[in-house]
Amino acid sequence: MLTCVSFRYSRHPGYLGWFYWSVATQVVLLNPLCTAAFAYVSWNFFKERISYEEDTLVQHFGEKYQDYKKRVPTLIPMIP
Numbered sequence: 001m002l003t004c005v006s007f008r009y010s011r012h013p014g015y016l017g018w019f020y021w022s023v024a025t026q027v028v029l030l031n032p033l034c035t036a037a038f039a040y041v042s043w044n045f046f047k048e049r050i051s052y053e054e055d056t057l058v059q060h061f062g063e064k065y066q067d068y069k070k071r072v073p074t075l076i077p078m079i080p
Contacts, residue, residue: 010075011054011068015046019076047079 006013022042026035057065074080 008072011072012046012050012074012076015050016075019043019046043076043078046076050074050076050079 010016019042023035023039026038054065054069058069061068
């Protein structure tokens, strides 16, 4: 049930959580260099991964997934 609710707010809730967790660990450790590095590396990984997955989902589900994409954001900065 929790998973279904999560997908109502973010198209990739697992990726969203991992992204913010990885950056937040470095913020908590007061490590500005690694905060920037983790944010950059994580963002690049998820940008590529989400793009690939969503292309596949659009091919499989077509217009239904396009409508879902319009309604639900990723909530990862600069990844529509």
